[in-house]
Amino acid sequence: MSAADILRPLENRITEFDFQKYAKFKPHSVIIQKKFINYSYDEFGNQIIVKPDLSQKNLNSLMNLEKGASGQWNGYMSPGTRRKVKGIIENYLTAIQLNTSMAFPKSFPSQEIYPSFLTLTLPAKQIHCDNDIKKECFLRFIEWLTGDKEKGASGWGVKNYIWVAETQKNGNIHFHLIIDRGLPADRINRKWNQFIERLGYVTRFRNRQNYIYKNGWYVRKDMLYERIEQKRKACRAMSQKFNKADAVNEEKKRQLKAFNSGIACNWNNPPSTKIHAIQNIKKLTAYVSKYMTKAPEINIRLQEGEKLIEENGRYFIQTEIVEKSESIEGHQIETVLSERKEVQVKFRNRYIRGRIWGASKILHSDNLNPYTVALETFSMVTTTTFDYRTVKISQPVYTTDIFGNRMFSHMQKVEKENVIKNSKRDIDPPNVNYDSSRYVQFLTEMYVPQKDIDKATSKAGEHFRHYGGIIIPLENPQKDILKMYSPNMYARYADHYQQMFAMLYPDNNAK
Known part of the structure; x- marks a missing residue:
């Protein structure tokens, strides 16, 4: 091999982008999407991933901070915020479910990790600003x-938590809170009452109760109807049978018991707190995340294909229209067009001043993501080949006269190496993750009815x-389906949440 052969460039094969079909395995659903991974090359020829432009996202974050500093909060949880909070709750609870016994502690205080779902309310009409209640009581x-x-505090050992503030129909603020310790209900209630009494809410409750029952106990029908409806909704959420007569008797007994307890102290x-019994909730993550991220009730009814969009405090109804056309080659083409119309939205519940939700610092980490797998990866590559050929060309020959002037002499045939460069673009055969693909195929073809898939997909938009x-959508928890039908996938799914659990609780041993 000659020196010239060594210096010749070899065949080039460059990946321009990867096209991925990937799946997110959430606690009660699998979401399949497609994305492009664009590549570029640095000055040394190394392949690097081109990251998306985050300038708009950063700009939006700065605008939100500006709003908070000037007190211009929207006061309601936007769809994007609800998705973010829902994702945190799902991943947080799944990590705990898969790595603990989920057994209620036998003694207190306990260092065992056990998720508790609390609701904290005000027992009397709210007369203070939301921010004052958060600062003086909730925080x-x-x-x-x-x-x-x-340091003289309780020492209950709560490490991670997430909370959401809402307003009730009566206008009072209340809080939903998830913590990672089991606590006695009576201690929780007494302590919360102790904090809200700083603003006089227990005193106002006592004065009102003494007035209501000045002539003795009776069944309060307004409360009876409200509790029956709550019971009906709870049974529906947990797929349990609802019996109205039993619900009425149960509520009458509850009112009498509460009256006797109130008189005794x-x-x-006041019963201003509630601990939800998570052992009785069939779909824990789905129930809790839905409970804590409810969309505010508005005065607008959306038609099929319409979505309500919020941008910087302004609301729009977005309609997605599919237009069909035919290409030159005769292929059918679908184009999705969006139309927006600004609307004035009225909320049935009042807005909240200040922060709407919060969480322990580590729950804001970008590492809290659902288990995600690339089902198929296609690579677009450009292959460049070099063809070396020796050709004869005519080249002029010059001479110099006695005065030093350059003069044409004749044409001479010489050999020259000619390089022909050819480039061809191809899509490589897909790299398939067979375990994941077979599991998704099983879900779509055998486990979940097509009508349920179509209904869930349509809600995400055209x-x-x-x-x-x-x-x-999955009727049963993802972890149970994986464990039964795809043990290999379940092992990787469990490992993903084991690593997440270790990040959340570095000093705790998993079950």
Whole structure:
């Protein structure tokens, strides 16, 4: 081999982008989407991934911070925020479910990790600003749960938590809270009452109860009807049978018991907290995330194909229209067009001043993501070949006269190496993850009815569906289906959440 052969460039094969079909395995659904991974090359020829432009996202974050500093909060949880909070709750609870015994602690305080779902309310009409209640009562309550016993705090050992603030129909603010410790209900209630009494809410409750029952106990029908409806909704959410007569008798007994308890303590310990029994909830993550991220009720009814969009405090109804056309080659083409119309939205519940939700610092981490797998990866590559040929060309020969002038002499045939460069673009055969693909195929073809898939997918909009998006809703928890039908996938799914659990609780041993 000559030196010239060594220096010749070899065949080039460059990946321009990867086209991925991937699946997110959420606790009660599988979401299938498609994406492009664009590549570029640095000055040394190394392949690098071109990251998306985050300038708009950063700009939106700065605008939100500006709003908070000037007090211009929207006051309601936007769809994007609801998705973010829902994702945190799902991943947080799944990590706990897969790595603990989920057994309620036998003694208190306990260092065992056990998710508790609390609701904190005001027992009397709210007369203080939302921010004052959060500052003087709710944040002090969080400090009591998470505080260090050696510093004089409770020492309950709560490490991670997430909370959401909402308003009730009566206008009062209330809080939903998930913590990672099991606590006695009576201690929770007494402590919350202690904090809200800083603003006089227990005293106002006592005065009102003494007035209501000045002539003795009776069944309060307004409360009876409200509790029956709550019971009906709870049974529907947990797929349980609802019996109205039993619900009425149960509520009458509850009212009488509450009356006797109130008289015994002179109405100084109102039932202002509720601990939800998670053992009785069939779909824990789905129930809790839905409960904590409810969309605010509005005065607008959306038609099929319409979505309500919020941008910087303004609301639009977005309608997605599919237009069909025919290409030059005769192929059918679908184009999704979006139309927007600004609307004035009225909310049935009042807005909240200040922060709407919060969480412990580590729950804001970008590492809390659902288990995601690339089902298929297609690579677009450009292959460049070099063809070397020796050709004869005519080249002029020059001479110099006695005066030093350059003069043409004649044409001479010489050999020259000619390089022909050819480039061809191809899509490589897909790299398939067979375990994941077979599991998704099983869900779509045998386990989940097509009508359920179509219904769930349609809710995400035409753009999502048109570009290959699919939502597969699951009646049973993902972990149970994986464990039964795809043990290999379940092992990787469990490992993903084991790593997440270790990040959340580095000093705790998994079950």
